[in-house]
Amino acid sequence: MRRAAEATPAHRDRYVDLLRAVAIAAVVTGHWLVVHVTDEGGGLSGVSVLDVAAWTRPLTWLFQVMPLFFLVGGYANAASLTSYLRRGGSAAGWTLRRTDRLVRPTTTLLAVLVAAALAARAAGVDARLVGLGVWLAGIPLWFLVAYLAAVVLTPATYGLHRRYGLAVPVVLAALVGGGDLARLWLGLPWVGEANYLLAWLAVHQLGIAWREGALPDRRGVALPLALLGFAALVGLTVAGPYPVSMVQAAGTEIQNTAPPTLALLALAVTQTGLALLCHRAGNRWLRRPRPWTAVVAVNSVIMTMFLWHMTAVVLGALTLHAAGLLPRVPAGSAAWVALRLPWLAVLALFLAALVAVFGRVERRSGPVPDPGAASGWPTLAGTIAGVAGVIGGLLGIAVAGPGDHGPAGMSTWGLLGYFAGAAILRYLRHRTAAAAPAGPRAAG
Numbered sequence: 001m002r003r004a005a006e007a008t009p010a011h012r013d014r015y016v017d018l019l020r021a022v023a024i025a026a027v028v029t030g031h032w033l034v035v036h037v038t039d040e041g042g043g044l045s046g047v048s049v050l051d052v053a054a055w056t057r058p059l060t061w062l063f064q065v066m067p068l069f070f071l072v073g074g075y076a077n078a079a080s081l082t083s084y085l086r087r088g089g090s091a092a093g094w095t096l097r098r099t100d101r102l103v104r105p106t107t108t109l110l111a112v113l114v115a116a117a118l119a120a121r122a123a124g125v126d127a128r129l130v131g132l133g134v135w136l137a138g139i140p141l142w143f144l145v146a147y148l149a150a151v152v153l154t155p156a157t158y159g160l161h162r163r164y165g166l167a168v169p170v171v172l173a174a175l176v177g178g179g180d181l182a183r184l185w186l187g188l189p190w191v192g193e194a195n196y197l198l199a200w201l202a203v204h205q206l207g208i209a210w211r212e213g214a215l216p217d218r219r220g221v222a223l224p225l226a227l228l229g230f231a232a233l234v235g236l237t238v239a240g241p242y243p244v245s246m247v248q249a250a251g252t253e254i255q256n257t258a259p260p261t262l263a264l265l266a267l268a269v270t271q272t273g274l275a276l277l278c279h280r281a282g283n284r285w286l287r288r289p290r291p292w293t294a295v296v297a298v299n300s301v302i303m304t305m306f307l308w309h310m311t312a313v314v315l316g317a318l319t320l321h322a323a324g325l326l327p328r329v330p331a332g333s334a335a336w337v338a339l340r341l342p343w344l345a346v347l348a349l350f351l352a353a354l355v356a357v358f359g360r361v362e363r364r365s366g367p368v369p370d371p372g373a374a375s376g377w378p379t380l381a382g383t384i385a386g387v388a389g390v391i392g393g394l395l396g397i398a399v400a401g402p403g404d405h406g407p408a409g410m411s412t413w414g415l416l417g418y419f420a421g422a423a424i425l426r427y428l429r430h431r432t433a434a435a436a437p438a439g440p441r442a443a444g
Helices: 001-007 014-034 054-063 066-086 090-121 127-137 141-152 154-164 167-182 195-211 219-237 262-277 279-285 291-299 302-322 334-338 340-363 377-400 412-431
Strands: 035-038 044-049
Touching: 001 291, 001 412, 014 035, 014 054, 014 066, 014 279, 014 291, 014 302, 014 340, 035 302, 066 090, 066 141, 066 154, 066 262, 066 412, 090 127, 090 141, 090 154, 090 302, 090 377, 090 412, 127 302, 141 195, 141 377, 154 167, 154 195, 154 377, 167 195, 167 262, 195 262, 262 279, 291 302, 302 340, 302 412, 334 340, 377 412
Parallel strands: none
Antiparallel strands: 035 044
């Protein structure tokens, strides 16, 4: 990691990598904090503390940082795309290259979950419990569906930015507002479902605008943006119709993430302003070897951490249950708060072990498509088919919810679609790979 950090090109914006690491670390920590697992009644059961302790809901303003992840994704994807196109590459070739870092660790996760589910069922574990376990471990797939879609659409959304600039995220935000109106007040819920894509595309588009200079990091731009976003967030939640919680919570008619709402976009604008405000100071700090090496290390396994962090919850809960160490305290109580630190420590140990085992899959990037060989209609058609299989399969797995949905506890058709799409992308990536030596070629 130290050698990789020392080899960082001078032009790389290190602050963007820091934001990515911070965002995923906050998501992992937030998910771990919100889970309350107990073995009262003889069997394992769990609940989200947001459902039973209303005082925890404002804290989601700190831990709901997926908008920050999509913001950074837009910045990084725009930088990577322009670099690839300058070398004569095509949108299809770039998509093959960019999705490799996402699909590889996801394929490993799903393969392990399938094997574990089949083994558990063969050992006589109740099918519903198996389904619940794999569903819990697969919760990160929800956001991966949206992010993969944003990555695949980057060539189109980048083109829209070049032509219309900041009007693009403004229009997307207006469409999100229209979806909220149709879903919540006009009785047309199917219209609002589009917000699952439109809202995250809006945030991703802000990242593209940042990369292209349309959102400068000057204090005169960043501070008003953060204050405007925060004022809108307070107005829409405290004084308006949207709930305070930025994560799904029981007992509220409106959910800010299912699908995403204008309130979540207000939080995204707030985070964008704060990110711009700290940009220059963050880059100066990351010129120091130690913090930059730490950021490089985290980013080298960032998707592994995200994909496996809920598996760590399953393993940690089962281990503590078997050892008779699961505490029996009310969720949200003072005793529960005091026990959060040891709970986080246990889960961190399990996640560290999972990253040690599976992190190498993410670090070992696949062959890089040659810009010339990755052009043409056959490659484009194959890439579209592969991406459609991957995204459609993940969506099918995610929407099925907890339960017995097949031998592996997950949607069988979803699994088949995903693995078929991943196989197509892998084949095309190898077929179009340049005959060049391995090494730092995949750094972009």
